[in-house]
Amino acid sequence: MSKKKTRISRKRVVVTAKDARVRQALGNGFTRWVFNTTIGPRTFFAFTFNAGSRSIISNGFWVSANQSLDAHETSSYSQTPNRGITVVFNPTLVTRQAQFFFITKD
Secondary structure: OOOOOOOOEEEEEEEEHHHOOEEEEEEOOEEEEEEEEEEOOOEEEEEEEEOOOOEEEEEEEEEOOOOOOOOEEEEEEEEEOOEEEEEEEEOOOOOEEEEEEEEEEO
16 A cells, blocks of 8 residues: 655745735734735645834744644744744645744834
8 A cells, every 4th residue: 555645845925014904003013913814734834924114022932723633833033133034834634724823022
């Protein structure tokens, strides 16, 4: 019996503040930005936020069914003070809802 190999995919998305689903003013010039998307099965998903004139302070992500199915952040970094990148791998065989968030300072 031969095993069927499942291909690993790569997807990239680049967004700006106008693409945010949620913009939450936190006070003192800090803002929280939330973006919704989906991550396909066995996909490395690179999510890039161009923050314009704002500085990125921190970032994170949430993936559906995270209590029962794995999802792995493989990297998270600031390419420049106003450009943040988070890469998440969905090793499962199902498409999953995801949210990425960024905290910025004006």
